Amino acid sequence: MANNQSVRRHLEAFTRGRIIGKLEESRSVTSVAAEFGIAHSIVSRLWRQFQTTGTAIRGSVVVVHEEPHPQDDRYIVLQARRNRRQTAGEISRHTTQATGRPISRFTVARRLHGGGLFARRPVRCVPLTPDHRRRRSLWCREHRNWRDNEWGRGTLYR
Numbered sequence: 001m002a003n004n005q006s007v008r009r010h011l012e013a014f015t016r017g018r019i020i021g022k023l024e025e026s027r028s029v030t031s032v033a034a035e036f037g038i039a040h041s042i043v044s045r046l047w048r049q050f051q052t053t054g055t056a057i058r059g060s061v062v063v064v065h066e067e068p069h070p071q072d073d074r075y076i077v078l079q080a081r082r083n084r085r086q087t088a089g090e091i092s093r094h095t096t097q098a099t100g101r102p103i104s105r106f107t108v109a110r111r112l113h114g115g116g117l118f119a120r121r122p123v124r125c126v127p128l129t130p131d132h133r134r135r136r137s138l139w140c141r142e143h144r145n146w147r148d149n150e151w152g153r154g155t156l157y158r
Contacts, residue, residue, distance in 0.1 A: 019032055052093070
């Protein structure tokens with residue numbers, strides 16, 4: 001194998017469990033990575049996956065779709081209305097902790113859409129009417145000959 005190609009090795013399930021156990025003992029990601037002789041990023045990614053999904057198992061997961069619970073839908077919408085800045089992932093984690101049933105962020109997004117809540121993008125600027133444009137142009141023409149000292153004196157509001 002050429003020396004510029006890396007060999008990709010997957011961690012065994014047992015090793016993954018040992019790593020998670022060390023991290024649950026409040027060990028640092030750096031110390032665990034050094035102990036197992038693997039990159040910091042691998043341990044960090046494994047820990048993040050465990051915190052998000054509650055499992056550190058690789059591979060395909062069989063998903064069993066259960067009937068949606070109306071209480072979960074109401075809880076999701078209530079969470080979103082309480083804190084409008086929460087992401088779907090955060091709401092998903094809160095709901096999973098509260099109900100004990102795993103709910104993905106995609107399910108949360110669908111439930112929020114069903115509840116009439118959608119992601120919003122911030123407005124870049126206020127749209128100007130033709131009257132605004134005319135007044136702004138007039139003001140600029142009136143003040144185009146001002147010197148630097150006139151701008152700093154507060155003569156703007158005479």
